[in-house]
Amino acid sequence: MTATGPLPAGEALRALLSPRAIAVLGASDDPVKIGGRPLAFLLRHGYRGRLFPVNPARATVQGLPAFPSLDAIPEAVDLAIVVVPAERVLEALEAAAAKGVRVAIVFSSGFAEVGDAGRREQARMGDLARRTGLRVIGPNCQGFAHLPSRLIATFASPFLDETLHVGPIAMVSQSGAMAGMLYEMAREAGLGFNYWVSTGNEADVQAAEILAEVVEDPDTRVALCYVEDIKDAGRFREALNRAHRRGVPVFILKSGRSAEGRRAASSHTGALAGEDQVYEAAFREWGAIRAADPADLLHLPQAFLRYREAGPRVAILSNSGGLGVLSVDLCVDLGLTPAVFTDETTAGLRAALPGFAPAQNPVDLTAQVLSDPGLLMRVLPLLEADPGVDVIVFQIALFGAATDVGRVAREVATVAGRTTKVVAASCPQRRVVEAFRQAGVLAFDDPTVALRSLACLARTTRLRPRWLARTSGAVAPPSGAPEIFRARASAEDFLSEWESRRLLEPFGLPLVQSALCADPDAAAHAAERLGYPVVVKICSADLPHKSEAGGVALGVTDAAAVAAACRRIRRRVAERAPGAAVEGFLVQRQAAGALELALGVTADPVFGPVVLVGAGGILVEALRDFRLLLPPVDGAAAEEALRALRIGPLWDGVRGGAPLDLAAAADLVMRLGEAARVLTGLVAEIDLNPVLVGPRGEGVVVLDALVRLVHAEGAH
């Protein structure tokens, strides 16, 4: 066989997933050393492809014939594992590319995580990959494992264990140690892996690309990711889209939520993550489920391992009244609905339960269940039959030694096996959890974890259609620079308000009625046409902050006052900003509304344009009451963001007043999202502040609009 040319990215990665021949560059004879482990693991766990240790100092390595160099290997090699010192990595990769290797995994550290010199070296690695088509995983990674095929191409410590824990989880992590930790935690919880991948610094291959491949494997039931940054938002989104189409939920643990954490992440894998809130928006809208910590990353998926969907209405069954009450609290906290039973169910419960147990949700089996083993199977079918119940959760405080746990588990399994509802149990006692799992019942070792996971399943069930619908909305390139960009000889950073309006007008934003006037007389005429009171403002690209420059007069009520206001503004601006190029005076109808919003667009280096939806007004702005959205913004997302603000209750009316025009506000947010999308790469910032919202049917109006262009060259 001879070397093949570069493959399309996906195809090369698929070669990683099932290589026929693997070379280890820098292979050590010591199976415990980092350089010895990959070979030791592949041999011990029974990998069936061909293995070629490369080590110029030895004739054999761990019993296999060794080769002095990669090109001395007489066969084609699909995967090269690189365990040489940092300064020799590039040379090894060149050799691998020359040999026609498709994928190289670089364990070596000493790149972007150590500073600028390392960062440059890593950039050369990326260049090499793009130039040659060799796909590079790492550097500073712990490698890759596909457990069903025994392909353990890693030095990670968990694989020192004799047994491989194979299962439905695909894990992709930028941190190898974190991935190892999760492997150990999963094992303790009785869970196993399909794929286990560490991508390290990501000179070339990104976690998102691996994710896009592993979700295609029918043995993958859930995907878990640990990331410190996302380098290419488009690839990440495409990976999520694939996962949604395959019905594979993606759970993400992202560190760097705090500024301190981001600094630390940058030192760890060289990650340069932006504001966490933009990630939060991307996860929410594109459908990645965010976990709070490593335990959560294993807790949330558990319901998904047994069920594909769930409704929100939960019947709680417990042998502890207290645990039942707590479970109801937790349901409410988690957005689940404690089910309200039908009269038939209630009557049935009354007949089935002892007199002192209330016939309602939560169902308290009381200590009676100890002395009356038939009780459970008189109660469970009632919940099964109730049309208002989607999920049945049996929260077991504990079972004493006298309880026949096997029998209870089999009874619950009988119901779980025949109903379309979700049936789950929890108990802190390991033997009880194991009995339920053996009987085929979804079982948790903690009542809160059970409800968290079920709430996550119910939420995903509700949102998945929306996530799927959004997959079509891939970001399009801007549809040509609008006229405003051509009109300007050189792009200043800020546009004037008038220019900003002209740029945004084609998107149909409800901008307040305005006239641009050359002098005080023209302004007075314009005011007569608009009707009083009016607002008079200076119009200048050099004065983005008009008020501070003395360039605004509010509540002007007749023509003479308008002219006087213009002259006063002109005088003050001449004093405070003598060099400013003035376009004229803007005269606008003064408007009032029940609620102020502040909307905006910023440009994120990774995710591109980001729409900000916030509460406005002096007092409310201090609350930092805002949400971010990624365009394109659909109506559901816009409305949800507006409702999710802390001021959300006001949409239904301020102090018993009329409801506000949420639909009009949502329409404006969608249009702003469209502007942000079309102007991607041209506009650095848009501010619509204030936006006044009127009562339902009376619409919204944008009182001020400010656009900052992408600096200089970028604007043409």
Add this chain to the structure above:
Amino acid sequence: MTATGPLPAGEALRALLSPRAIAVLGASDDPVKIGGRPLAFLLRHGYRGRLFPVNPARATVQGLPAFPSLDAIPEAVDLAIVVVPAERVLEALEAAAAKGVRVAIVFSSGFAEVGDAGRREQARMGDLARRTGLRVIGPNCQGFAHLPSRLIATFASPFLDETLHVGPIAMVSQSGAMAGMLYEMAREAGLGFNYWVSTGNEADVQAAEILAEVVEDPDTRVALCYVEDIKDAGRFREALNRAHRRGVPVFILKSGRSAEGRRAASSHTGALAGEDQVYEAAFREWGAIRAADPADLLHLPQAFLRYREAGPRVAILSNSGGLGVLSVDLCVDLGLTPAVFTDETTAGLRAALPGFAPAQNPVDLTAQVLSDPGLLMRVLPLLEADPGVDVIVFQIALFGAATDVGRVAREVATVAGRTTKVVAASCPQRRVVEAFRQAGVLAFDDPTVALRSLACLARTTRLRPRWLARTSGAVAPPSGAPEIFRARASAEDFLSEWESRRLLEPFGLPLVQSALCADPDAAAHAAERLGYPVVVKICSADLPHKSEAGGVALGVTDAAAVAAACRRIRRRVAERAPGAAVEGFLVQRQAAGALELALGVTADPVFGPVVLVGAGGILVEALRDFRLLLPPVDGAAAEEALRALRIGPLWDGVRGGAPLDLAAAADLVMRLGEAARVLTGLVAEIDLNPVLVGPRGEGVVVLDALVRLVHAEGAH
């Protein structure tokens, strides 16, 4: 020995903690039945006191001579365990009281939890206890255990186990099954109990009384409580005070956070809990640490089992960069401070760590720690020596089979043993946790749990002095009804604004300058004295909602307008509320401020007066931005509550403006707290809304005050 008379409550309960003789009423020969278990447990676990089964149908029970009745027992009995059917419980308790028994534990169900009839029966049980001095635990409880003395007076299933898990935890729970669940969970976590008490429906003895006793035991290191309601706030507070004096932290899991949960709790133990927010306020101010769920109730105390106090500055050490970054995020979330190292520490780290590891917090030991076993002991002493570090946490992602875990644990133990700093480790691997614990190092099985528990310890360290200082502020009885109550022939529900002002004036509240005027002319004169603009209001106890009655005129600017406003108001009120008794017109100086607050007092049936501190204004009120405080309110609590509002950032200035007068606002809240305390039982509600806050140094002013008295009889 003969029967003794009733003991003071505490003394009787101490008799419970160490009874010399126990009778079981309704003792069964079957050691697995509920009636047989207490005797079986006491015998099996080796209780050393005397045991008397009472069962008229048998000569022996579980090998002991049985007695036909309690009074047939020839000796004094300290503790009676009552396992008879509900309808025979009162009779059994009468017999116990007659015999001079000090404490009875009632396992039987069928009381307040089943409805009104049961509630009445339970009330009779409480009456019996008060009349006879017999202290009654239960009904509907699972009993009591003091593990060191083998006093297992319960039927709870965990004690079917052969081994008793003795340790430093005292657990007091209104739910027996919940207490049993926590016993099992603690056992899984390697923790044990000193006391284990279930109080059930609390006809007589309340959880707080048990708590007050068990914290006095030097073997109790932490106390855990599960409650659905608190019946006597004073007892609860006294128990917490005792715990603070003993240095025993009290952790509370309270269900019924949601309205749905409260309904369920009421069906469970007959609990009638009020608004959860009042509980939250009591826990926060009186110093109970609230847990979110059963797991949390065991997680939070763990740091307290090894350390009494901790500072907030945390050095993170990890063998995973990713876990280090996550830990920094978690520190920030939890209110801990990632420590900033001194230059010496940084230089030392640079020398100790491999070149690619950053010399900063978090300290990443990298995979280097595998091949360089001396690394840890080069790094740990640096953190130990850094004066900016209070806590050192070693977050271990995992240790491979090749790591000498025992050695690592001993090294960490060496440092932990000699430093005054807190040293802790976490690792998801059980064998690693066990190695650290054996070496005497505080160790957790989850990195988040480690930081949560340490954050809780640091917070408790900071707040304990305040909690201790507050113990002196026990609620005093009202210092005599003020004049206003004597002045009124019969208490109406509402006072007029003028009466409300007179009632509140003695407390020094900054009420806006006002004059009560009999007619329009007097009002005009008053306005001339006050200065314009003024506000004119109707003054009537029958019109608590003045604006709705057309009884308010704002921004009145001259004498003629004041007189006209009075006449207009009189006319409108006569139309809308023809029967209202009018005291006159209130004329007030119209004020402005940078921020509006809404303050108030309500009366909680359990906790008494509650002070509400909230953001005011139409828009902000919709956010439900408020905090509750329990009087007496000290300056720290008032300021903390004002800062904790969502509008809290505004205290430092609105949009770059001057800081606001937080001190004056806090002073007002304290004075309102004093008014609430003094007027306890007389006043049902006080509303100060709006309260205007000015810039620092310019004070606050109360623009409107409304008092509602406790209805009728209560007001005299």
